[in-house]
Amino acid sequence: MSKAIATGLLIASLILLIVYGTDTAAAISSPDGKGFLPLDEAVRGGALGGGAVVMSIIGFVIARKEHALIVSALLFVNGGLIIAGMLALIAQGALASEDSGTIRTISSTMATGAILIGLGAWKVAIDRKTVDAKGKEPAQK
Numbered sequence: 001m002s003k004a005i006a007t008g009l010l011i012a013s014l015i016l017l018i019v020y021g022t023d024t025a026a027a028i029s030s031p032d033g034k035g036f037l038p039l040d041e042a043v044r045g046g047a048l049g050g051g052a053v054v055m056s057i058i059g060f061v062i063a064r065k066e067h068a069l070i071v072s073a074l075l076f077v078n079g080g081l082i083i084a085g086m087l088a089l090i091a092q093g094a095l096a097s098e099d100s101g102t103i104r105t106i107s108s109t110m111a112t113g114a115i116l117i118g119l120g121a122w123k124v125a126i127d128r129k130t131v132d133a134k135g136k137e138p139a140q141k
Helices: 002-029 041-063 069-091 100-140
Strands: none
Touching (some): 041 069, 069 100
């Protein structure tokens, strides 16, 4: 049951990240700088991006004791998507202004993505230990 809840949270966070990225792309390409959601940049980042990260971490915590490869995969995808989005901003010249706030935001957001990837790797290690422990139990009896 907890595996299903964790998977649901991670899928919901993936959807939030996709909506966030799409809205950001729409805002960048629009002449008025607004996306399709009626949110400014800070609210969009906090609500969609922050919410997605929090749900991803909660999903990891819920499923940490269960063998769940889907949880690891979704953590990798979510973290990778965050990093890819920041790399896209860099490629579009977001750092051209050399605004320290923008550089700090991009750096901390990329670190958050790296944390999710790290949690995915940790989950793989936990799953391997669980499988190894279950596989060795019958031989020890």
